[in-house]
Amino acid sequence: MKATAKAHTxxxxxxxxxxxxxxxxxxxxNSLSLTLDGFYTTTTVDFHDALTQDVFMLNGQAVTGEAYQxxxxxxxxxxxxxxxxxxxxxxxxxxxxPTAAGFAxxxxxxxxxxxxxxxxIGLNLSDPELSRLTRQGSGSACRSIYGGFAEWEMGxxxxxxxxxxxxIAPREYWDIRVAAVVLSSTMKKVSSRAxxxxxxxxxxxxxxxxxxxxxxLNGIKVGIQEKDFEKVGAISEAxxxxxxATTLGANPPFTYWHDTTLRVMHTVQEMRANGIPAYFTxxxxxxxxVLYLPEDEARVEETLRNIAGVTxxxxxxxxxxxxxx
Ligand SMILES: O=C(O)C[C@@](O)(CF)CCOP(=O)(O)OP(=O)(O)O
Numbered sequence: 001m002k003a004t005a006k007a008h009t010x011x012x013x014x015x016x017x018x019x020x021x022x023x024x025x026x027x028x029x030n031s032l033s034l035t036l037d038g039f040y041t042t043t044t045v046d047f048h049d050a051l052t053q054d055v056f057m058l059n060g061q062a063v064t065g066e067a068y069q070x071x072x073x074x075x076x077x078x079x080x081x082x083x084x085x086x087x088x089x090x091x092x093x094x095x096x097x098p099t100a101a102g103f104a105x106x107x108x109x110x111x112x113x114x115x116x117x118x119x120x121i122g123l124n125l126s127d128p129e130l131s132r133l134t135r136q137g138s139g140s141a142c143r144s145i146y147g148g149f150a151e152w153e154m155g156x157x158x159x160x161x162x163x164x165x166x167x168i169a170p171r172e173y174w175d176i177r178v179a180a181v182v183l184s185s186t187m188k189k190v191s192s193r194a195x196x197x198x199x200x201x202x203x204x205x206x207x208x209x210x211x212x213x214x215x216x217l218n219g220i221k222v223g224i225q226e227k228d229f230e231k232v233g234a235i236s237e238a239x240x241x242x243x244x245a246t247t248l249g250a251n252p253p254f255t256y257w258h259d260t261t262l263r264v265m266h267t268v269q270e271m272r273a274n275g276i277p278a279y280f281t282x283x284x285x286x287x288x289x290v291l292y293l294p295e296d297e298a299r300v301e302e303t304l305r306n307i308a309g310v311t312x313x314x315x316x317x318x319x320x321x322x323x324x325x
Contacts, residue, residue, distance in 0.1 A: 001087075002046040003119035007111035008319035009039045009097050010143045011178055011281060011289050013236040014216050015243040016152060017209065018200040024160040025139045028200065029213040032151045032168065032220060033143045036178055038316030039097040041105065042325065043112035044090075045075075045120040051088035058093045071113065074137045078117045081133070087121065098182065098314060110137030111144035115322045130322070131164035140192075147171040147320035149224055151217075171318035174227050177297060179290040181304050182312035183260040190254055192284035195247060202251035209246045212239075233279030233291050240281040256285050260309030264288040267307055276300065 016031035054072045056063040063071070071091065079085045093112065097105040114134040118125050125133065127145055135142035135152075142164055143150040148171040155163030190198070200206055216239045223231030247254050257265075261282065268280045268290055278292045278300055292300045297315065304313045 001120045001122060002044065003116045004042065004044040004325040005112045005115035005119065006040055006042045006323045006325060007108045007115060007141075007144050008035045008037065008147070008321075009041075009105065009108040010035045010140065010150070010319075012140060012143075012283065013232065013281065014213065014220055014239050015283075016139050017243045017246065018196050018206065019139070020154075021158070021160065022197070024163075025135055025137075026160050026163050027139060027152065027154045029210055030151060030154050030217055031140070031143070032149065032217060033140070034149055034176070034178065035144055035147050035171065035319040035321065036316040037171070037319035038314060039108065039180075040319070041093055041095050041097060041108035041112040043093040043109070043116045045113070045116040046091075047084075047087045047089045047120050049087070051090070054088050054091060056091045056093075059095055070137070074110065074113060075117055077133060077136055078114075078121055078123070081118075082121045082123050084121055089117070089120065091117075098180070098312075106138040107141040107144050110134055110141035111322060113137065114141075115145075115324070119324060127321075128164045128166070131166075132161065135160070135164060145321055148173055148318050151221075167321075168221065169224055171320055174224070175294055175317065176229065176232075177292050177294055178316045179292065179300060179304055180314040180316065181264050181288045181290060181307075181310055182314065183258075183264070183286050183288075183309055184311050189285055190256070195254070195256070195284050198252075198254070199246045199250045203246045203249040205246045205249040209242050212242055229277055229291075229293055233277060236281050236291060237279040244282065256282065258286050260307070261286045261288060263307050263309060264290075264304065267303060271300065271303060276303075 010033035012033045014032040018028035131142040131145040146167040149168035150165045152165040220235045271278045
């Protein structure tokens with residue numbers, strides 16, 4: 001029983017930054033993202049009676065250790081959902097996600113794995129059911145079930161059955177662009193999972209972050225509805241800065257930013273001062289993603305490429321949801 005699925009990564013405009021339940025991966029707030037066309041994972045899952053354990057190949061290399069454990073535990077969810085608890089699979093994933101660009105390839109990775117695995121084992125999941133399953137692999141991945149803009153509703157129930165993403169607007173709705181700025185970075189990374197845990201548990205700024213979310217969410221949805229790029233960009237940039245501010249108050253304090261990160265942030269703000277509407281957002285790493293409009297693509301790309309410490313700029317449009325090959 002075999003299936004292949006392709007899923008694209010997404011960039012959060014209103015960030016997921018904290019869990020209320022680690023095991024079920026339930027968040028402390030809603031988040032909202034844009035799925036990107038340029039970065040995706042294609043995964044084939046082939047369940048086979050003769051296998052006695054899962055085998056996972058990523059970009060042609062056998063995966064072992066913690067990364068393997070995360071995948072086989074996730075497939076246990078699919079085995080339990082289908083009742084076929086002693087069926088194992090060959091899994092092959094190809095990532096077109098430049099990890100160096102600071103994209104958590106876990107978002108497209110777990111979405112593609114969930115879609116291919118569920119289909120291969122014979123589950124016919126609705127989009128909300130597929131998003132709820134994907135969430136248990138990696139929170140942000142649950143938004144990649146949809147193309148365009150999607151919102152992950154945090155839900156209230158303790159069992160997480162009401163925590164999954166819903167579509168806000170399809171990719172065709174609005175052609176806004178994202179430039180992924182790749183920085184030469186050797187900094188040891190605090191993973192998003194570890195970073196948000198430490199922040200939730202120790203940062204005095206965390207409650208202020210949570211209190212600010214509903215306003216940001218309402219504002220950005222109005223901005224998307226009205227195709228008001230300045231409104232969407234300004235809220236996204238401010239939301240990112242508030243998220244990162246919480247890490248500075250954690251114990252021990254930490255930040256994902258380094259010198260080139262700040263240089264890119266200042267350059268984006270200078271672009272705005274010079275009349276080019278561009279806004280930045282940053283996740284759990286030093287890399288910066290820049291939102292801009294199609295008519296400004298050449299000037300934005302050229303400006304970003306000329307920043308000292310920038311090694312690459314990868315451009316993307318809004319992307320699609322899950323596709324089966
Ligand atoms: O994407 C966002 O909303 C914001 C972040 O990227 C900011 F860093 C967090 C992504 O966290 P994720 O990797 O999904 O964590 P998991 O649930 O512990 O696997």
